[in-house]
Amino acid sequence: MSEQTKVTGIILSVYPVGENDRRLTILTKERGKLQVFARGSRRPKHPLFGVTQPLIYCEFMVTDTRNYTYLNSAECKDYFHFLKDNLEDIYYSSYFAEVAEYFTMEGQDERNILNLLFVTFLAMKKKLIPLSLIRRIYELKILQFAGFGLQCFQCVHCGNDEKLIRISFEDGGMLCSTCAAKGQGREVDPSVLYVLQFVSSVPLNQLYSFALKETIEKEFEWIVNRYFTIHVEHKFKSAEMLAIL
Ligand SMILES: [Zn+2]
The missing domain is CATH 2.40.50.140 (Nucleic acid-binding proteins)
Structure with missing residues (x-):
């Protein structure tokens, strides 16, 4: 036996x-x-x-x-009964699980992603911030744990940590005003940059602790979606369900 x-x-x-x-x-x-x-x-x-x-x-x-x-x-x-309360919660939690399954491996220490799932479910229970925002914070954080974190404290080209004004999705990080002079990347509002930096550096138990003005939230969500789509060449089945919500 x-x-x-x-x-x-x-x-x-x-x-x-x-x-x-x-x-x-x-x-x-x-x-x-x-x-x-x-x-x-x-x-x-x-x-x-x-x-x-x-x-x-x-x-x-x-x-x-x-x-x-x-x-x-x-x-x-x-x-986690609260995850099964309504269709929206079911679709979102299924998506978070599918993404976690994609990014984790057998025999590795995946406690960061396990803990991320826990705090994400807790945020869904508390309902203090919208599910669409929870999704983008989750995506940004899981990319970081999987080794594809967005470089948002220094210029991805020259290492300068000041005047970070644009983002290069392909290069995976921010560009300073000198490096961005050639017009590469997309402009990033300072408040959105702050949110990107906050999500990248805050302890997990404070990850879902902020609310945003609607314009900032939409811009943050757009940027993370673009970054995630470029760096994750995988179609998640449950993402299709989210798209029709
Ligand atoms: Zn630079």
Whole structure:
């Protein structure tokens, strides 16, 4: 009998396998992204039925074999019921999970992205800032954790940290007034630059702690969307659902 180990994490996605089984992708504290097979869990009376659903936070007991990891039992710590309140919340939380799945790897330390998901869900619960803004903050932050952070404190060409007035999406950062003289990039309002810098540097527990004037918010969202689209050549299925909201 192989040994059991405990992992803790959020179920990002669930796929049916065969007649009765499910394959889960879990973002764990201990082992990064982890694929786990839950045998029998599609049978409604099976003990794993209720704890093998997307977007719940559990402690899992798993067993590794040569090729696969199997789920033995799970204890749910948080069902995040508020994420399933309405269609908008369902679509947004599915999108955040899909993006997290895309950016994380097996066997790596992915606690930053796990914690980012937690604070993002918490922000969705509090409803202090709009979901569209939460989305762009999340995208900017996850790019940073994945190693594609926007360079917003220095000029991406010369390293100058003053007079950062334009952004070059292709080069991944701000341009100073000298380097921007050739007209490259897009102009960035100082308030928007401040928001970009704030999101890039603030501790996670303060990430969703600000509100913005509508014009600044729209500009920030536009810039992050453009940056994300250029640097992530992947079509997220759940993003299509967000587009029709
Ligand atoms: Zn420069």
